[in-house]
Amino acid sequence: MTLVASDVRRPGEPLVAGTRPTRSAPPRPTKANGSKNRGFGRWLLESGLYSLTLGYASPRSFFAVAPDSWPGDPAIGQRLLMGELLARGSAGAVAPESDDPPWRRSGASGLWVDALNGFAWLRDLRDCGDPAAAALAVRLVDDWSNREGRWSPVTWKREVLAERIVSWIRHYDWLATAADPEFPARFVFSLARQRTHLRRALRTGLVGHEAVAAFKALIFVDLAFLRDGKHFEKSLDQTLSRLAKFVKRYVLHDGIVAERAPQLQLAVLRHLIDVRSALGSAERRAPPEILAAIDRMAPLLRFYRHGDGGLALFNGAWEADRTLIDLVLARSGSSESAPTMALASGFQRLAAGTSLVITDAGSPPGRGMDGIAHAGTLSFEMSAAHERLIVNCGTFPGAPRDWRHFMRYTAAHSTAVVDDTNSSEITDHGSLEYRAGNVVVDRADNDGAQWLDMMHDGYRSLYGIIHRRRLWLSADGGDLRGEDTFTGHEGRMVTVPDKRFIVRFHLHPAVKATLAQSGQAVLMRLPSGRGWRLRASGAGIGLAESIYLGEEGRVRRTEQIVLVGQVPMEGSTVKWALTRMEG
Template sequence: MPSPAETAVTPGRIWRTLRHYRLRQLAYYLYRRRIQPLMTSRIRSPSLSGRRPGVAMRPRPYAGQPADGDEAVTFLNVTRPFGRGGVVEWHPADASRLWRYNLHYFDYLGDDTRSVAARDRLIDTWITANPPGTADAWEPYTASLRIINWIDYILRTEPTRPAPEPWLASLGQQAAWLAANLEHHIGANHLLKNAVAMTAAGAFFAGEDAERWLDVGLRLVTAQAAQQFLADGGHYERSPMYHAIAVQDLIDILNLLQSSGLCSGRRELAALTAVARDGLGFLAAIRHPDGEIPLFNDAAFKIAPSPAALIDYGQGVLGPDACPARPDGGVRLIDKPATGYFGHSGDGDFLLMDCGAVGPDDQPGHGHCDTLSFELSVDGRRLIVDSGVSGYEADPLRRYVRSTAAHNTVAVDGHEQSEIWSTFRIGRRARPLTASIAREPDGTVRIEGAHDGYRHLPGRVVHRRTIRCEPEARRWIIEDRLEGRGLVTAESFLHVHPDLTVTRRRPILVAEAAGRTVLTITPSGGDEVRLDDGHFYCPEFGRVLANPVVVQRVRASLPCRFGWTLEAPVTSA
């Protein structure tokens, strides 16, 4: 886990962080934080002339936990009542800030196990309890999700009763607030969400401001999609969870505009459709055999819709050919060079290695020290796992999940690959040097990557990793090479799924499930191998599971080599 010295705020660390930001981004940050304090910005009354006729939307997938009645809600694996005595508590002081944000997102309007009357009451009480500028409730990202969710809910439930006028007035006011408070200083998925919400509000309403929101919002969505989605279809923050969220954002706005017959002649729709299709294809390619996402960087299950739900939604909006089915049988290469994801998949076995950048230079906040880390599934079961993420509080667990030791990669002399600090900050970043995948004539898949995250150390250390995947033999050979000069101490980590037990049977280690061997682990080149405790697997927000971690320690003069051989039982035909 990073030490206090490694996470302290110093002038050098601030410089190494800010030097990557765009001048325009820094100017917006100064404006938003100093010149236009968020909670005191005024909102003018928008120039609207009611609802736009003919607005419609296909049903959207709901990713939240279905309610057990109308009086409570679950976010981040924490269930709380909405309030007491019929009064909704919109700002519970004992809840985390992220939990409170979720309360104000209103995603739960998509949960049709709740009664319409109960959901209507939540909107009514929110309007009364949260005047413009209220903390948490009126953050631009929070408002963006709420705008989309309210529009979706109004369109889905209008057959039961017309939308009350106070709802429409509040929705217009929220859109006007958002249009004046776009998160250019944060950018990335926040700005994309802002743009989608502004476009949706412009499509929903009629009037002078609505036309401006629709035009400016659609152009901003298109520009951000072009910037944020890479040539291989991956999202540039390199978090599979935020990739799925961003893909849904694009499908949502295409859904609304196409269903409403709006903007059909604009080139932006064709551009967004192409990006959304590529994004769906990327998501389909990188999912594990269990159907879920890898947990690289800030990623967890049950925040975005599952890949299957999102692909089904995308095919409904974009057409049945929006995401071609994966071919049956055989070993498929996963070759995503722009994102830096390489691996193979087939017959229930899956390996994916992260050889990419930690994130975009101007917004790496969701990045972890996971360069050259990998995940492995065998027979549809996750065996070697990424630590995931449990929350965004500034606590030791947040520091841990971002650290090098929380990933299946190598730490040198106790240093982090990238200079993580604060909750979302990174100073010095590990840069990919090489990344490639190839299938050899004998069917072996060879993945290679390297990074310079330790080049600032006295020995100018470079970490190179090669994974030789032998699918027929169900064998994966990991070779790590440290180049540079001098004497170093390195540690290589293997995080095993918490459902498995690991025992030592020298010279190997055996991972078992219910007494059955599922993986053997053979270290090579190291001085010491140990089973570590104090590590955690966080597959969902608010869910923290202790898991076994195998650590190989190497004390050697550079250059040096060490590694692992992982083998799964070969099933008879």
């Protein structure tokens, strides 16, 4: 397990760098010739021989599939017209046919390069309202085709390739308005080569949301070439069958994607809606598994939304674009409201009055789905009406790399941490080991009040400690009571006693907090003027610095409330109450 790299030493002290003790993990099996094989494979892909195979049997016809109807950002489009692309928090010059091609620019942010090569910014150019935009887009598509016709690990990355194929196809009609008569032939030739490589790449196996994006791209391009013969008909049927089988497993029974990440819930639902739309434009019906997945996913996207319309911050999420969330939900066609619980994934939702509590009461994602998973088991977030109060720290793709890593730590979540150690170990290669398994949750309602009783064993192997958290929300939503207990397994004594625990409540940056009642309580004031008070017993209470990465492109300072104590051999319990202040 790893220690949090930005932690609280004592209440009131600032965040400081920590150390990283780990448990001994069994070595991963490796092949002695693995690097040699990978080197040969890359050489082969970059070779002229492989490039020749991509041009085999190019189609002669093209059918524009479901023109893009997602809104673009006119401001980004106008900036691109002036020669600069703003993407993922970075800006860079983009000039077609220049001596400084941007497609593999050294020194540029990798996320910016991915966004540039993905061509999703075509919709920004399209919506900027300038007649010159289509002509610029055509020149950039041609420039990419001329310079990047041969495979490279940067510009032909699988997820980037999939996004580019879909963007090109959906904007073809718009591109054609400013293109010369030879453009369609150049466009189809380049697109066919990219399709060939993507189809081969899918044979090597993709997991999670990347697989959905790749299947979507292959469906789009096969639909575009469908009129050119039975070859594409067979390929389309195979891909639809594979996607249908995949989403049946990948979208859990409760409607949440296997990575358990709100931002991927949004992205994958949007992908599936696009597939349904593209098939509809070709007068085809989507497989029932895809339609069922859309119906299951939409209510769970609503489940993740706070009162302000943004997403809860679990497993690498940020608040996201409220307008886009509204649009995705509208286009899903589902009007089903958010459920109170997601049984397969373990998330729970308490709502009363104007208060909303969302908690992660499930096991972390399994191997292969845990590449961005956070060690935030039993963490919760709370909003009051349209304002966020208690949050997790969150993260976004363009955040500094170290911060993205640190935000996965247990200490970056509103839950309890024992001995400054993550409840699930985050390994150097990004996956989870020794995860908090055996997560148990029980729920009950009583006269409008709601109870949650949860526990996990993430600290059992190290210290013999079980973390149990109880939450109670009053019927009017004005009182949230909590109890965090640290005991031995099945009534036994703690095997490694006197370890420090910290129960954390990260506050949204808009919340102003002050110590009160001689340091026995914390008063919180929201922008609306509403107030909340937190009191606790069984631990010392204090305020410390924190960081909020819930808004894309911004790293904001904020505060956290910390309850600090020790776990003796017989165990320890800390009780706390979060109460709305009237007047």
